Amino acid sequence: MIRISIDAMGGDHGPEVTLPSLLRVAERRPDARFLIFGREDEARPVLDRLPALADVSDFTHCEVAVRMDDKPSQALRNGRWKSSMWKAIEAVKDGEADVCISAGNTGALMAMSKFCLRTMADIERPAIAAIWPTIRGESIVLDVGATIGADAQQLVDFAILGAAMANALFDIERPTVGLLNVGVEEIKGQEEVKEAGRMLREAALETMQYHGFVEGDDIGKGTVDVVVTEGFSGNIALKTAEGTARQIAEYLRAAMSRTLMARIGYIFARDAFQRLREKMDVRRTNGGVFLGLKGIVVKSHGAADEEGFAAAVELGYEMVKSGLLDKTRATLDLYHARRPVAPAGAVSNA
Amino acid sequence: MIRISIDAMGGDHGPEVTLPSLLRVAERRPDARFLIFGREDEARPVLDRLPALADVSDFTHCEVAVRMDDKPSQALRNGRWKSSMWKAIEAVKDGEADVCISAGNTGALMAMSKFCLRTMADIERPAIAAIWPTIRGESIVLDVGATIGADAQQLVDFAILGAAMANALFDIERPTVGLLNVGVEEIKGQEEVKEAGRMLREAALETMQYHGFVEGDDIGKGTVDVVVTEGFSGNIALKTAEGTARQIAEYLRAAMSRTLMARIGYIFARDAFQRLREKMDVRRTNGGVFLGLKGIVVKSHGAADEEGFAAAVELGYEMVKSGLLDKTRATLDLYHARRPVAPAGAVSNA
Numbered sequence: 001m002i003r004i005s006i007d008a009m010g011g012d013h014g015p016e017v018t019l020p021s022l023l024r025v026a027e028r029r030p031d032a033r034f035l036i037f038g039r040e041d042e043a044r045p046v047l048d049r050l051p052a053l054a055d056v057s058d059f060t061h062c063e064v065a066v067r068m069d070d071k072p073s074q075a076l077r078n079g080r081w082k083s084s085m086w087k088a089i090e091a092v093k094d095g096e097a098d099v100c101i102s103a104g105n106t107g108a109l110m111a112m113s114k115f116c117l118r119t120m121a122d123i124e125r126p127a128i129a130a131i132w133p134t135i136r137g138e139s140i141v142l143d144v145g146a147t148i149g150a151d152a153q154q155l156v157d158f159a160i161l162g163a164a165m166a167n168a169l170f171d172i173e174r175p176t177v178g179l180l181n182v183g184v185e186e187i188k189g190q191e192e193v194k195e196a197g198r199m200l201r202e203a204a205l206e207t208m209q210y211h212g213f214v215e216g217d218d219i220g221k222g223t224v225d226v227v228v229t230e231g232f233s234g235n236i237a238l239k240t241a242e243g244t245a246r247q248i249a250e251y252l253r254a255a256m257s258r259t260l261m262a263r264i265g266y267i268f269a270r271d272a273f274q275r276l277r278e279k280m281d282v283r284r285t286n287g288g289v290f291l292g293l294k295g296i297v298v299k300s301h302g303a304a305d306e307e308g309f310a311a312a313v314e315l316g317y318e319m320v321k322s323g324l325l326d327k328t329r330a331t332l333d334l335y336h337a338r339r340p341v342a343p344a345g346a347v348s349n350a
Numbered sequence: 351m352i353r354i355s356i357d358a359m360g361g362d363h364g365p366e367v368t369l370p371s372l373l374r375v376a377e378r379r380p381d382a383r384f385l386i387f388g389r390e391d392e393a394r395p396v397l398d399r400l401p402a403l404a405d406v407s408d409f410t411h412c413e414v415a416v417r418m419d420d421k422p423s424q425a426l427r428n429g430r431w432k433s434s435m436w437k438a439i440e441a442v443k444d445g446e447a448d449v450c451i452s453a454g455n456t457g458a459l460m461a462m463s464k465f466c467l468r469t470m471a472d473i474e475r476p477a478i479a480a481i482w483p484t485i486r487g488e489s490i491v492l493d494v495g496a497t498i499g500a501d502a503q504q505l506v507d508f509a510i511l512g513a514a515m516a517n518a519l520f521d522i523e524r525p526t527v528g529l530l531n532v533g534v535e536e537i538k539g540q541e542e543v544k545e546a547g548r549m550l551r552e553a554a555l556e557t558m559q560y561h562g563f564v565e566g567d568d569i570g571k572g573t574v575d576v577v578v579t580e581g582f583s584g585n586i587a588l589k590t591a592e593g594t595a596r597q598i599a600e601y602l603r604a605a606m607s608r609t610l611m612a613r614i615g616y617i618f619a620r621d622a623f624q625r626l627r628e629k630m631d632v633r634r635t636n637g638g639v640f641l642g643l644k645g646i647v648v649k650s651h652g653a654a655d656e657e658g659f660a661a662a663v664e665l666g667y668e669m670v671k672s673g674l675l676d677k678t679r680a681t682l683d684l685y686h687a688r689r690p691v692a693p694a695g696a697v698s699n700a
Contacts, residue, residue, distance in 0.1 A: 107533075135597050145532055148540055182495055182585040183457075190498055190582060216589025220597035229586075232540060235532040236583050237590040239566025244594040247485050247570035251629045252602075255622040262622035269615025272605040279601045 001031050002320050003098050004313060005091035008038030009065035009084045011103030011302050011309065015043040018103065021309035023053040029317055035091050037062050037084035062087050068105050068302055075108030076115065085109060089116045092295035099316035103300035103309060110146055110290065110299075117293040122332050125150070126292035127158050127231070128299070129165055130238055131315070133279070134222030140166050141219060143231040144238045144288060150230035152195035155179065159200055160331045161291040162226035163208035168322035169315075172225055174207065178214035180229035180237070196228075203338060207331040287312035289319065296324060351381050352670050353448050354663060355441035358388030359415035359434045361453030361652050361659065365393040368453065371659035373403040379667055385441050387412050387434040412437050418455045418652055425458030426465065435459060439466045442645035449666035453650035453659060460496055460640065460649075467643040472682050475500070476642035477508050477581070478649070479515055480588055481665070483629070484572030490516050491569060493581040494588045494638060500580035502545035505529065509550055510681045511641040512576035513558035518672035519665075522575055524557065528564035530579035530587070546578075553688060557681040637662035639669065646674060 006022065008015045015038055022034055034057040036043065044061075047054050064083040066075045079086055085104050091097040093116050102109050110126070119126055127143035142162050143150065150158065159177045166175035177200070181193050193213070200210040211224045216237060219227050229237070256266045256273075266273065286308040290297040296319055300312035356372065358365045365388055372384055384407040386393065394411075397404050414433040416425045429436055435454050441447040443466050452459050460476070469476055477493035492512050493500065500508065509527045516525035527550070531543050543563070550560040561574045566587060569577050579587070606616045606623075616623065636658040640647040646669055650662035 133597075135600050148532070180586060182498070182582055182589075216586040216591075217593030217596070219590060220593035232532055233583050233586050236530060236566040236579075236587050239532075240569055240587040240590050241566075241594045243567030243570035244591045245598060246567070247483075248595060248598050250485050251626055255626045255629075256619060258622060258625070262619045265615040265617070265619025265622065267615070268618060269606060269612045272608060272612035272615065275608070276601055276605045279605075 001033055002029070002317050003033045003035065003096065004316060005035040005088040005097035005100045006037065006313070007085045007088040007100070007102035007104055008036050008043045009062075009104070010109075011300065011304060012068065014038075014065075015046045017304070017306055018309055019043065019046045019050060019053065021306045021313065022057070023050050024306060024310040025313045025317070026053055026056050029314065032056065032317060034058070035060065035088070035097050037087040037091075039063070039065060039084070060087060066104050066108050070105060070108055072107040072111035075105070076111050079108070080112065080115070086112055086116065089113055089295075089297060092297070093117050098320040099296040099298065101298045101300060101309075101313050101316050103302050103304055103312070105302065106145070106288070106299055109297065113290055113293055113295075113297045117295040117297070119292050120294055120328070120332070122336055123157050123161070123292040125154055125157075126290050127161060128288045129162060129291050130288055131169075132219055132227070132238075132241075134220055136222030138170065139219065139222055139225055139227060140169070141227045141229070141234060141238065142291065143229065143234050145231045145235035146290070148230070148232045150192065152192045152199060155192060155196035155228055155230070156199050156203070156335075157292065158228045159196070159208065159210070159226065160205075160335060161328060162228060163205075164328035164331050165289065165291060165319070165324060166225045167207065168319055168324040168327055170225065171322070174209050175225035176209045176211045177226040177228060178211045178218065178224035180219075180227055180233060181213035181215065183215065192230075203335055205331065205334060205338075207334065287315040289315065291328070296320065351383055352379070352667050353383045353385065353446065354666060355385040355438040355447035355450045356387065356663070357435045357438040357450070357452035357454055358386050358393045359412075359454070360459075361650065361654060362418065364388075364415075365396045367654070367656055368659055369393065369396045369400060369403065371656045371663065372407070373400050374656060374660040375663045375667070376403055376406050379664065382406065382667060384408070385410070385438070385447050387437040387441075389413070389415060389434070410437060416454050416458050420455060420458055422457040422461035425455070426461050429458070430462065430465070436462055436466065439463055439645075439647060442647070443467050448670040449646040449648065451648045451650060451659075451663050451666050453652050453654055453662070455652065456495070456638070456649055459647065463640055463643055463645075463647045467645040467647070469642050470644055470678070470682070472686055473507050473511070473642040475504055475507075476640050477511060478638045479512060479641050480638055481519075482569055482577070482588075482591075484570055486572030488520065489569065489572055489575055489577060490519070491577045491579070491584060491588065492641065493579065493584050495581045495585035496640070498580070498582045500542065502542045502549060505542060505546035505578055505580065506549050506553070506685075507642065508578045509546070509558065509560070509576065510555075510685060511678060512578060513555075514678035514681050515639065515641060515669070515674060516575045517557065518669055518674040518677055520575065521672070524559050525575035526559045526561045527576040527578060528561045528568065528574035530569075530577055530583060531563035531565065533565065542580075553685055555681065555684060555688075557684065637665040639665065641678070646670065
């Protein structure tokens with residue numbers, strides 16, 4: 001049995017989308033159980049319409065719902081201890097749930113997750129990992145926006161977290177890991193990135209293959225299973241790729257409707273276009289995973305529809321099932337057992 | 351008459367591509383004149399085959415050709431004063447040419463350009479500007495990789511440089527300018543970016559409209575005419591977008607050849623696909639422009655074919671024709687006349 005706590009109020013559509021999504025998950029994963037947190041007046045009527053979901057769920061009323069535009073500090077001030085978001089996270093901390101899913105606002109969810117769950121031992125900062133569709137399949141990219149900037153040790157930590165996730169999710173024994181950089185010329189590259197590369201090479205961990213530096217165009221190629229970068233560049237890469245995909249879809253739509261011949265061609269190739277749309281469908285890879293905390297939290301896109309939110313829930317389910325936290329802990333222990341003891345501060349300043 | 355100096359040896363294909371490209375430009379721009387620098391034994395035979403080009407060109411033999419894999423320091427050591435790349439840049443410095451084009455390696459070209467031309471007064475660092483196709487047309491993105499990191503003053507300088515280029519190239523009187531950032535939440539954003547935003551808002555320059563922060567997906571939308579960021583993020587955004595475009599083209603090819611119906615549809619919609627290919631054709635926007643130097647240098651993609659290299663040459667031509675350097679100088683003077691005098695170091699540390 002996998003126990004999943006749900007912030008029913010998160011996202012642009014709230015319980016009207018989140019709860020029907022859970023029914024889809026319940027049908028596909030019979031061993032999933034749900035702890036649902038939300039406002040009685042909004043969530044309960046939806047749940048009452050879905051008896052098959054109610055059978056595998058516990059509902060807890062929470063007065064407060066964090067708003068999509070609350071700043072993290074506001075959300076903490078108004079929503080700590082009592083909001084549906086907080087309660088869903090707390091269920092993981094208290095061992096009542098194995099994983100928490102919310103489509104609520106990212107800043108608030110990260111602030112509450114850090115405050116409530118705390119980071120794992122040996123991890124200074126959590127990261128947000130995205131699943132990125134590539135020509136070869138899927139890769140993991142992190143950090144896509146938990147924090148701005150990262151020193152060498154934090155980048156190494158991200159590599160360990162990402163490799164454990166790739167191992168759990170893609171079932172790859174030694175995932176390949178690359179550090180995102182801007183080229184191989186001597187003047188290029190951030191010092192932290194170069195230092196992290198040296199550290200990963202020296203550590204020679206059995207749980208990953210350190211590939212070296214990769215550039216922006218390597219992400220879509222699927223050159224490595226895990227792409228590591230700090231949150232500013234990672235977020236810009238993610239958003240830029242989303243923007244480019246939308247832009248090309250727009251070009252394609254315009255090209256296919258411009259002439260009669262093109263419209264006829266479109267009719268013949270309808271199935272092919274459908275297949276392309278599915279390939280480019282963000283719902284299939286919906287969900288930013290918070291890594292490095294003492295518990296797993298998955299952030300769904302706020303605008304996700306039922307299938308999109310269900311994908312985020314199933315992502316959380318899979319990671320519990322495949323033992324993400326234990327795998328992460330094992331690699332961290334391996335790394336720290338091997339690392340020579342350095343004077344305080346020496347590593348991150350190196 | 352526009353005088354263009356050419357490093358004929360640059361790029362993956364050297365004179366076999368660069369010189370025939372110039373003939374295309376000569377046919378389309380009758381007032382263009384070329385100063386061609388290259389090895390006698392490699393470039394001269396090609397030039398002899400193109401008498402219409404030879405008529406509007408001067409050829410100068412240079413013993414040394416900078417290699418595509420030379421490190422910048424190597425290139426400077428071996429190629430300064432005597433390579434075709436150096437000589438082409440020097441022609442701009444000496445006032446013999448209005449603009450220099452090279453498809454040689456970026457690091458070497460930037461190192462030599464800085465060393466030979468020096469930065470404009472009030473500009474600490476040059477930037478590389480890319481022309482980015484968007485849903486609405488084209489935008490300018492800078493810096494896409496001249497240097498790693500930038501303080502607030504340098505970001506403001508990039509905004510001024512980029513706005514002058516948009517004014518010259520797109521003929522927009524007050525281009526809109528955005529600072530690339532990761533969101534609007536309080537915990538988000540680099541300090542330098544926030545400070546640059548304050549400085550641009552206060553300066554209220556007549557030569558641009560400061561729009562505020564933009565995110566990665568705003569680039570492809572064409573939200574602003576000029577997107578400003580430091581070189582690490584800018585390079586990652588550019589490469590990631592290129593990778594995503596190639597990835598989707600790959601999906602599309604696979605989808606269109608998978609079934610008979612799709613292949614029939616493709617035949618009907620051939621013109622539409624051709625149009626899409628043209629939209630996505632990087633050759634149309636080939637050329638990274640070095641801004642902030644006392645002279646204009648355009649870097650063509652090393653793998654550019656004849657039409658691609660010709661596009662880079664014509665980009666340089668257009669910027670001379672529209673008075674890029676004078677426009678840049680005018681905005682810089684406006685900015686510095688208005689800026690309150692601050693104690694040394696106060697601005698960049700603010």
